[in-house]
Amino acid sequence: MGSVANVAELDASVVKITRSTDLRPVPAPGSPEELSHSYCTDHMATARWTITNGWETPEIKPYGNLSIPPTASCLHYATECFEGMKVYRGFDGKLRLFRPDCNGERLLSSAQRTTLPSFRYEELKVLIAKLMQIDGPRWLPKDQPGRFLYLRPTLIGSGPHLGIQTPKEALLFIVAVPWPDPSQLKKPGQAGKPGLKLLASAPDTIRAWPGGFGNAKLGANYGPSLVAHGKAQAVGFDQVLWLFGEDRQVTEAGASNFFVVWENKDTGKLELVTAPLENQLILPGVTRRSVLQLARTEMSKSVGSLAPVEVIERDFTIGEVEQAWKEGRIVESFVCGTAVRFNSHTYYPRDMLTRYQYYITPVKVIRNGDVDMDMLEAGASRAGYAVQLKAWLEAIMFGKDGQENHEWSYIIEGESEK
Numbered sequence: 001m002g003s004v005a006n007v008a009e010l011d012a013s014v015v016k017i018t019r020s021t022d023l024r025p026v027p028a029p030g031s032p033e034e035l036s037h038s039y040c041t042d043h044m045a046t047a048r049w050t051i052t053n054g055w056e057t058p059e060i061k062p063y064g065n066l067s068i069p070p071t072a073s074c075l076h077y078a079t080e081c082f083e084g085m086k087v088y089r090g091f092d093g094k095l096r097l098f099r100p101d102c103n104g105e106r107l108l109s110s111a112q113r114t115t116l117p118s119f120r121y122e123e124l125k126v127l128i129a130k131l132m133q134i135d136g137p138r139w140l141p142k143d144q145p146g147r148f149l150y151l152r153p154t155l156i157g158s159g160p161h162l163g164i165q166t167p168k169e170a171l172l173f174i175v176a177v178p179w180p181d182p183s184q185l186k187k188p189g190q191a192g193k194p195g196l197k198l199l200a201s202a203p204d205t206i207r208a209w210p211g212g213f214g215n216a217k218l219g220a221n222y223g224p225s226l227v228a229h230g231k232a233q234a235v236g237f238d239q240v241l242w243l244f245g246e247d248r249q250v251t252e253a254g255a256s257n258f259f260v261v262w263e264n265k266d267t268g269k270l271e272l273v274t275a276p277l278e279n280q281l282i283l284p285g286v287t288r289r290s291v292l293q294l295a296r297t298e299m300s301k302s303v304g305s306l307a308p309v310e311v312i313e314r315d316f317t318i319g320e321v322e323q324a325w326k327e328g329r330i331v332e333s334f335v336c337g338t339a340v341r342f343n344s345h346t347y348y349p350r351d352m353l354t355r356y357q358y359y360i361t362p363v364k365v366i367r368n369g370d371v372d373m374d375m376l377e378a379g380a381s382r383a384g385y386a387v388q389l390k391a392w393l394e395a396i397m398f399g400k401d402g403q404e405n406h407e408w409s410y411i412i413e414g415e416s417e418k
């Protein structure tokens, strides 16, 4: 009794720093090291938790392998959750995170879904800032605005207890990974078409279900989904469009949220539609939330040549998409998420980079059974919502076009000298 109240909170205001004495070469854009998606920066952040003491003092230390017992809870019972974020080098020279408390809160709710320890989620961004104060200057040079690193905060059950039980020990760690950026790899115009090919899931394949955990960023969601993903890739598709239920509701695509812009068949007005969060079938994306907020505030009136859209979160089926497509009412559809994904298996030379996903990526085709729906053609003259939303987001992320002080930005001050 009372032990919960006495254990230490996660506190990133004080961290133990051990600097690397063996700095690694920073990979060039498009190099095999960068394309490996596994080459991390010089340092990582860690914080250990035990049920008796709570959170220990976080550390920033040289990047290296972890040591955990073969009986560690995460290895057997998938007590693991993670986040995907980025740190951006702005056009004003500053380092920024985009809405990091949204990721902190989501990591906390994922942790709770799999009995990992609770923490003050605001501390996540502080810990990332401390890591980036050290690695930012070398890995995202000030004179190279527009570059970013992918951040992977992860929480694992690390205790050795093999009996099935809630973890008694846990480890939070954060690594930063240079990530290929399509705009750096090829000259504009040569970069290939970013339109994605989505393969709708078959009725016997389900990603998430009501009462399940598809709305949490748990590692347990992804391994099993790779079977369908691999099959989709084998027939030339980029991602699975996950359908759910007898009525084939459209949920999300791969590890990104899915949106469609179509004309309402009764009113003739344009709608931006995406699946709702209430039934817990989709991951509540930070990009999804931002797209909804931007569209609601900025797109209720026309923007340039774009007609106003009504923004709607509701269940909708692949049958509705198909009907709209047959009737020429599809304007465009797109997916959104933080990670930039390339469509190749493990390694791809520059020239093979044909399709990619970049915050917000238009969908080119959806295959449902034996129907191939071209999502670009019919609505081409009215499309452009994805491009506009992406431009707004990019300005906020990189502090440009008058968005240097946007409320969604968290600026990392106090970078150390190289």
Ligand SMILES: *Cc1c(COP(=O)(O)O)cnc(C)c1O
Residues within 6 Å of the ligand: 084, 217, 252, 254, 255, 256, 257, 283, 284, 285, 286, 287, 288, 336, 337, 338, 339
């Ligand atoms: C991470 C993720 C997303 C996108 O979330 P963002 O916060 O926008 O990056 C969407 N769907 C799934 C299944 C995901 O894992």
